[in-house]
Amino acid sequence: MTVPMAPAELYRHGLHLLLEKDIAAWVDLWDEKGVLEFPFAPEGWPKRLEGRAAVSDYMSHYPDHVDLHDFPDVEIHQTTVPETIVVEMRGVGRLVETDRPFDMTYIAVVTVEDGHITSYRDYWNPLAVSQPGADFAGANR
Template sequence: MSASTAPADLYRHGLRLLLDKDIPAWVDLWDENGIFEFPFAPEDWPKRLEGKAAVADYMRGYPDHIDLHDFPYVEIHQTTAPETIVVEMRGVGRLVDTDSPFDMSYIAVVTIKNGLITRYRDYWNPLAVQNTAADFAGSNR
């Protein structure tokens, strides 16, 4: 990806990397000072990660907890700020620990500057996967 890559294209590329379980390549889409926020994070979960290294540390074990199979619904909305998009999406797969289905709807507000993610606000419902979510958060605190 280059600095001129449109935010929507970079975001879609990132989803492909998550499906491929290529977490290092997904983290490479981040600016060194990028901010990853979880406004609805439960108690004892990180609400804000500051910097690419913190994002990498947090995401390292993601495929060990959630096995993503598809994003059957992705709608990307352009905002009046060309570098910011709002994404509505649904991710499906399975929870690794319990082998139970994973089906989560998300809203994300993502800002991309110079071809890198500088801010990502992830509005997801941790109650939908409470037990595995707790395990995932516990291993990433």
């Protein structure tokens, strides 16, 4: 019997999978009924995805839009609930279509139960999509 990864360990593993562009393996980290929420999503963007299949559909073309190179700043904070972490991080890379730099700061509240992500609230910056040259809309829609 394998012991499930702790939330912080699972999250860091997920970041590695995203850098490897292994979206299928990243989606496998999700619980079948996991929920991905974007509380600050602008009009016309999804605010809530329910279930692993919806997360998979949403993320399947991410590498076609954003070529992630690194997560240079990752701070993981344990909450009073052992299954829940708060993550402050920055992702950098390039936008595939225009070859322009990609640099996004995130805060996420993530809950992991039995080794799978059950809840992920992604507080990304919606102002970044309205900035000149921010043409990565397809990556987050």
